[in-house]
Amino acid sequence: MPLVKTEAIVLTARPLGDTSKIVTLLTPQRGVIRAVAKGARRPKGRLASGTVAYRVIEAIIYLKEGRELGHLSEAHVIWSAPRIGGNWRLFLIAGTLSETVLAVTEEGGYHLLRTSVELLEGGIEPRLVMLFFFKGLLKAQGLWPDFTSCVVCDGDLSGGAMLDTPDGRVLCGRHRREGYLPINAGGVRLLNEVERRSVLKGRHADRALESALKACLSLAEYHFDLRLRSDKLLAGAEHLLERTGRG
Numbered sequence: 001m002p003l004v005k006t007e008a009i010v011l012t013a014r015p016l017g018d019t020s021k022i023v024t025l026l027t028p029q030r031g032v033i034r035a036v037a038k039g040a041r042r043p044k045g046r047l048a049s050g051t052v053a054y055r056v057i058e059a060i061i062y063l064k065e066g067r068e069l070g071h072l073s074e075a076h077v078i079w080s081a082p083r084i085g086g087n088w089r090l091f092l093i094a095g096t097l098s099e100t101v102l103a104v105t106e107e108g109g110y111h112l113l114r115t116s117v118e119l120l121e122g123g124i125e126p127r128l129v130m131l132f133f134f135k136g137l138l139k140a141q142g143l144w145p146d147f148t149s150c151v152v153c154d155g156d157l158s159g160g161a162m163l164d165t166p167d168g169r170v171l172c173g174r175h176r177r178e179g180y181l182p183i184n185a186g187g188v189r190l191l192n193e194v195e196r197r198s199v200l201k202g203r204h205a206d207r208a209l210e211s212a213l214k215a216c217l218s219l220a221e222y223h224f225d226l227r228l229r230s231d232k233l234l235a236g237a238e239h240l241l242e243r244t245g246r247g
């Protein structure tokens with residue numbers, strides 16, 4: 001029975017009977033591992049604290065040949081996310097990001113997801129975190145278009161742009177056509193610079209955030225065929241953020 005020792009993010013932890021859980025773990029090298037955590041529902045159980053969603057753990061897992069479910073034998077907490085755990089809006093967003101990583105890339109998404117969850121926990125504006133995450137995911141797949149100059153005339157796009165989602169092309173306003181998604185100047189700037197520390201920590205106009213996120217999600221939905229709960233979750237999260245996130 002191979003023994004695996006690995007760092008992992010707990011993506012989900014569902015009850016199994018009265019005392020145990022089934023956890024879904026995302027690991028840096030082995031993608032997704034699902035495992036039974038015996039006794040993890042007992043408050044003082046050895047595995048209780050290491051089997052909570054969005055905690056990063058050092059795990060020891062026994063994997064059985066031909067079995068889908070492993071057996072989690074140790075789970076030491078390396079990093080926890082109390083803010084996300086106590087705020088269901090953030091929890092919902094973290095869930096959407098996890099679900100997307102699982103649907104799109106089981107192998108490569110560990111570091112991107114971990115960084116994104118850390119940014120959420122660190123109090124970064126959630127829409128910026130979503131932008132950061134989806135840009136990272138699209139870039140990793142070679143699906144991120146150039147938002148700095150028009151693909152047709154090479155004109156500068158810092159004043160605003162049009163996104164041709166199906167062809168993954170970005171154009172200036174002179175080539176406007178029906179079906180293209182307009183992006184305002186603030187949105188273009190965020191799309192180009194979201195991974196910069198100063199941008200992540202800065203304050204941005206709602207209309208810039210919304211424009212950038214809309215463009216980014218349009219690409220993600222198109223390329224990844226995201227017919228997941230994410231659409232509704234994101235819409236719900238956005239709605240809530242609009243209502244309660246200001247000020």
Ligand SMILES: [Zn+2]
Nearest residue numbers: 150153155172
């Ligand atoms: Zn142009």
